Amino acid sequence: MVVKNFQLTLKHAIHGIEVTRLYPEVIMDLPAAERGIHQLDVRTCIGCGACARICPNSCIEQVSYKYGNPLKNKKMKFPQIDYGRCMFCGLCVDDCPTGCLTMTREFQIAGWNRNDIIFGPDDIAVGKYSDEEAAKLAEEARIAAEEKKKKKAAAAKAKKAKAEAAKKGDEGSGEKKKEE
Amino acid sequence: MTTANDVLDALQSAFPGAIQEFRVESDNRLWATVDPNKIVEICKFLRDEEDFDHYSGAAGVDKIDEDLFEVTEILASHGAHPVVALLKVKTPRDTPSVKSLTGLFWNADWYEREIWEMFGINFEDHPGLYPLLLVDDLVGSWPWRKDFKGYPDYNTNERVLEKINPDGYAEYKISPTEAEIEAGTVPETRPEYPTFREREIMELETESEMILHMGPQHAIVPGPFMLDLRVDGERVKKAYLDVGYIHKGIEKILENRTYIQGIPITDRMCYLASLSNNEVFCGAAERIMGIEVPERAQYIRVILEELSRIQSHLLGTGEFLSLLGGATFSPFQWMILDREEIISCIESVTGARINHSFVRQGGVRNDLPDGFAEMTRSALKTVVDKTNEYKELLLSDNIYRKRMEGIGILSPEEARRFGLSGPPLRASDTPYDMRREDPILVYPDLDFNVISRKEGDSKARVEVRLDEIIESCHIVEQCLDQIPGGPIREKVSKKIKPAPGEAYYRVEDPRGEMGIFLVSDGSDKPVKVKVRGPVYAYMQALPPLLEGAYVADVVAIAGSMDACTSEVDR
Amino acid sequence: MGISDVVPIPVVIDEELEKWTVWGRPLTNIWLTTTEKIHEIIDMGPIKNILNWGRKNSLWFLMQPMGCCGVEMLVFGCPHYDCDRFGIIPRATPRQADVLIISGYITRKYLPAIKNLWGQMLEPKWVIAIGECAISGGPFYDSYNIINNTSDFFPIDVYVPGCPPRPEQFIKGFRELQEKIKRREDERGY
Ligand code: SF4
Ligand code: SF4
Ligand code: SF4
Numbered sequence: 001m002v003v004k005n006f007q008l009t010l011k012h013a014i015h016g017i018e019v020t021r022l023y024p025e026v027i028m029d030l031p032a033a034e035r036g037i038h039q040l041d042v043r044t045c046i047g048c049g050a051c052a053r054i055c056p057n058s059c060i061e062q063v064s065y066k067y068g069n070p071l072k073n074k075k076m077k078f079p080q081i082d083y084g085r086c087m088f089c090g091l092c093v094d095d096c097p098t099g100c101l102t103m104t105r106e107f108q109i110a111g112w113n114r115n116d117i118i119f120g121p122d123d124i125a126v127g128k129y130s131d132e133e134a135a136k137l138a139e140e141a142r143i144a145a146e147e148k149k150k151k152k153a154a155a156a157k158a159k160k161a162k163a164e165a166a167k168k169g170d171e172g173s174g175e176k177k178k179e180e
Numbered sequence: 181m182t183t184a185n186d187v188l189d190a191l192q193s194a195f196p197g198a199i200q201e202f203r204v205e206s207d208n209r210l211w212a213t214v215d216p217n218k219i220v221e222i223c224k225f226l227r228d229e230e231d232f233d234h235y236s237g238a239a240g241v242d243k244i245d246e247d248l249f250e251v252t253e254i255l256a257s258h259g260a261h262p263v264v265a266l267l268k269v270k271t272p273r274d275t276p277s278v279k280s281l282t283g284l285f286w287n288a289d290w291y292e293r294e295i296w297e298m299f300g301i302n303f304e305d306h307p308g309l310y311p312l313l314l315v316d317d318l319v320g321s322w323p324w325r326k327d328f329k330g331y332p333d334y335n336t337n338e339r340v341l342e343k344i345n346p347d348g349y350a351e352y353k354i355s356p357t358e359a360e361i362e363a364g365t366v367p368e369t370r371p372e373y374p375t376f377r378e379r380e381i382m383e384l385e386t387e388s389e390m391i392l393h394m395g396p397q398h399a400i401v402p403g404p405f406m407l408d409l410r411v412d413g414e415r416v417k418k419a420y421l422d423v424g425y426i427h428k429g430i431e432k433i434l435e436n437r438t439y440i441q442g443i444p445i446t447d448r449m450c451y452l453a454s455l456s457n458n459e460v461f462c463g464a465a466e467r468i469m470g471i472e473v474p475e476r477a478q479y480i481r482v483i484l485e486e487l488s489r490i491q492s493h494l495l496g497t498g499e500f501l502s503l504l505g506g507a508t509f510s511p512f513q514w515m516i517l518d519r520e521e522i523i524s525c526i527e528s529v530t531g532a533r534i535n536h537s538f539v540r541q542g543g544v545r546n547d548l549p550d551g552f553a554e555m556t557r558s559a560l561k562t563v564v565d566k567t568n569e570y571k572e573l574l575l576s577d578n579i580y581r582k583r584m585e586g587i588g589i590l591s592p593e594e595a596r597r598f599g600l601s602g603p604p605l606r607a608s609d610t611p612y613d614m615r616r617e618d619p620i621l622v623y624p625d626l627d628f629n630v631i632s633r634k635e636g637d638s639k640a641r642v643e644v645r646l647d648e649i650i651e652s653c654h655i656v657e658q659c660l661d662q663i664p665g666g667p668i669r670e671k672v673s674k675k676i677k678p679a680p681g682e683a684y685y686r687v688e689d690p691r692g693e694m695g696i697f698l699v700s701d702g703s704d705k706p707v708k709v710k711v712r713g714p715v716y717a718y719m720q721a722l723p724p725l726l727e728g729a730y731v732a733d734v735v736a737i738a739g740s741m742d743a744c745t746s747e748v749d750r
Numbered sequence: 751m752g753i754s755d756v757v758p759i760p761v762v763i764d765e766e767l768e769k770w771t772v773w774g775r776p777l778t779n780i781w782l783t784t785t786e787k788i789h790e791i792i793d794m795g796p797i798k799n800i801l802n803w804g805r806k807n808s809l810w811f812l813m814q815p816m817g818c819c820g821v822e823m824l825v826f827g828c829p830h831y832d833c834d835r836f837g838i839i840p841r842a843t844p845r846q847a848d849v850l851i852i853s854g855y856i857t858r859k860y861l862p863a864i865k866n867l868w869g870q871m872l873e874p875k876w877v878i879a880i881g882e883c884a885i886s887g888g889p890f891y892d893s894y895n896i897i898n899n900t901s902d903f904f905p906i907d908v909y910v911p912g913c914p915p916r917p918e919q920f921i922k923g924f925r926e927l928q929e930k931i932k933r934r935e936d937e938r939g940y
Contacts, residue, residue, distance in 0.1 A: 024922075428893055499824065517828075
């Protein structure tokens with residue numbers, strides 16, 4: 001009886017199949033769909049906050065961060081993820097309009113303190129700009145913003161002028177009408 | 181075959197005027213609002229004349245706009261016909277009281293206790309209206325009412341007072357904060373009742389009896405629950421079960437999440453069946469929205485649900501065997517090995533090991549990856565081979581058989597009376613399976629057997645599970661052969677807002693009948709989600725099942741139910 | 751009390767000995783030692799490092815599945831991840847355990863029970879919070895029944911995020927704890 005019960009064990013023991021995944025040294029192959037730690041492409045994030053709104057655990061907060069792309073992200077707000085609360089559900093990734101937030105196969109996090117596991121944009125960012133690039137982009141953004149402002153101002157002026165003209169025209173016509 | 185219309189006709193002729201409103205949703209769903217004074221007679225009629233012998237549960241809904249509470253009794257049949265009757269009883273909000281069905285259905289007890297502690301709806305003629313899930317401090321604040329103010333800014337930590345009692349154990353009192361008292365969250369009057377401990381001590385009869393506590397943490401307990409046995413010598417005279425140690429209030433949380441945000445939360449109801457839970461939550465919403473899932477998505481769902489059934493059964497059986505004989509019944513380790521293969525297959529699609537959050541309203545999250553079919557086929561082959569080996573092993577092992585045969589016997593009548601479903605019911609000679617009774621997805625196109633056993637003892641329950649593993653493998657293989665191409669998600673708007681309405685949707689999860697009763701009012705959040713879980717019924721049936729057993733058999737009986745505490749407590 | 755009280759030696763030697771020190775402490779203190787003193791000495795000297803080396807390589811944990819993370823805890827002990835490689839062994843009773851793994855949601859009803867489990871564990875002991883629920887309440891952070899900041903009740907040494915964390919993460923958490931013990935920076939200061 002006993003021998004029979006050990007048959008299975010013996011059979012497998014002889015085959016010598018190794019099953020242990022030798023974790024700290026070897027990390028097993030994970031599928032592409034794996035939902036691990038997030039990755040943020042700061043160059044394309046537009047800071048819309050859709051990820052923060054959909055998150056069921058409200059663990060995403062939009063914080064300021066300077067190595068992003070100010071041309072796209074006007075307020076320079078990027079998501080910060082509290083891994084002490086994130087449940088890796090992937091809803092934020094599904095909802096990101098530009099696809100800049102993705103989930104990687106990396107999963108190893110552990111912290112000695114609660115604050116260690118709150119990952120700011122810097123910890124999850126890829127494609128960070130260097131200082132000079134950031135400065136340059138900021139400059140560009142400033143110029144663009146100014147131009148836009150100018151344009152806006154010009155547009156506003158034009159509009160105003162138009163409106164005034166129209167008004168005048170109206171008045172004129174009114175007068176005309178009156179005259180008639 | 182009886183249809184909903186037939187039942188309605190029978191009801192209307194037997195109780196003229198008692199049916200205030202009705203709606204026949206389909207051939208097997210009947211919704212009716214009935215006269216509160218006649219509910220017991222109506223249910224008795226349905227049970228005795230129309231074969232509604234399966235009390236599936238009850239749900240309370242707080243209709244704060246109409247100043248009403250609604251209690252919906254869900255009745256079904258154990259195989260005679262597929263009609264589910266949902267009978268609504270209305271009761272005013274200031275003095276809520278409805279008639280109890282405990283006299284008709286034994287298992288109405290827990291459902292009614294739950295509704296009482298959560299909503300404060302009184303049940304007339306209920307034998308013992310004691311809290312079930314909630315801690316005694318919270319009883320009286322009726323947390324599931326819509327005007328419960330403790331949600332969502334409920335920070336428990338600030339108000340826990342630690343006290344060391346004379347025996348040296350810590351006790352906690354949750355004191356209300358000032359703000360809370362001001363807001364009126366703290367009830368002025370609390371219901372009075374004997375606590376769990378007092379109740380069981382009251383029942384001690386002779387000097388030789390004693391109470392043996394198992395849990396909340398115990399080597400055999402798969403999750404925290406407390407099993408107190410009143411023993412006389414080696415015999416269990418009576419068992420008392422206290423659940424609610426991991427009551428998370430998922431149903432309340434779901435009311436405060438949008439339909440999309442709710443999906444990851446439903447995973448956590450029963451973590452071994454998270455795909456079925458996703459399915460049942462999304463399916464209910466789909467019923468209300470009236471959308472049909474693309475065929476490919478249906479196949480993907482079936483494949484994953486069956487794979488998840490395999491892994492759940494492997495873990496459940498393995499864990500049970502290890503409880504029985506420590507490490508001697510080494511199948512546990514082997515079963516975990518097989519389970520890992522299945523998990524890898526699921527993970528390659530969903531990206532997670534346990535909590536998948538994969539099913540979406542109208543489809544699934546992503547498509548199957550390349551090479552999934554080959555990978556799964558090889559994993560299934562291993563699993564089938566190994567499972568056959570386990571079956572042979574368990575059949576040939578005398579020690580195991582002596583320990584398991586003839587204990588915890590559930591006769592078919594008892595099993596039905598207890599409201600069981602899934603493997604424990606099927607082990608008692610009742611081939612009752614949601615995939616057959618109330619077919620959803622592509623199950624009607626698939627060829628599979630409903631496994632059942634005649635004996636009804638612990639051994640039969642394990643055998644049913646092992647056979648179901650093989651059957652599920654068979655289903656998955658068929659699906660892999662038949663799966664068509666096409667889209668995987670129906671076009672639904674990003675903000676899901678089902679029309680006002682209700683739905684009751686049920687699936688066969690690894691442990692039995694899992695149903696969700698969903699009420700929508702047209703906004704993006706559900707009004708009420710009621711989960712009818714299979715393990716709830718298992719747990720309720722445990723005390724009567726343990727009565728008269730030897731203490732040594734308690735593990736062999738309780739473990740064979742494969743109970744998952746998380747789903748009981750939700 | 752000097753040595754001359756115990757051994758017949760001249761008082762001069764006794765006085766001389768009292769001037770001697772070991773690791774900045776009078777030799778006589780060590781000589782006429784009590785359990786408390788032994789502990790004091792162990793605490794300051796390299797003996798502690800040796801003890802901690804032993805402790806960190808035999809972290810037995812309490813098998814106490816509470817939530818979904820409990821399932822991964824089972825797998826963590828099984829062949830694929832084989833926690834025995836690190837001297838980490840599951841135990842069924844708190845009396846034999848060194849590490850309490852909080853593996854899920856702590857509810858109001860369960861808090862006294864788990865606090866008692868923690869009280870029943872023998873020193874030295876550590877706590878690891880596994881999963882979101884154990885750290886912050888996770889998906890149930892706004893529930894009426896959940897304790898959403900466990901660190902108020904337990905001196906948590908390592909936080910392991912994940913929902914549930916993969917079994918690898920359990921190993922990672924334990925290795926962090928070992929590191930923490932080695933550096934003697936753990937919460938309770940062993
Ligand atoms: S990560 Fe995506 S969703 Fe989040 S702020 Fe950036 S662009 Fe918007
Ligand atoms: S994965 Fe889920 S829980 Fe985590 S940040 Fe994204 S939406 Fe929030
Ligand atoms: S952290 Fe996630 S997986 Fe772990 S117990 Fe909580 S909900 Fe479950």
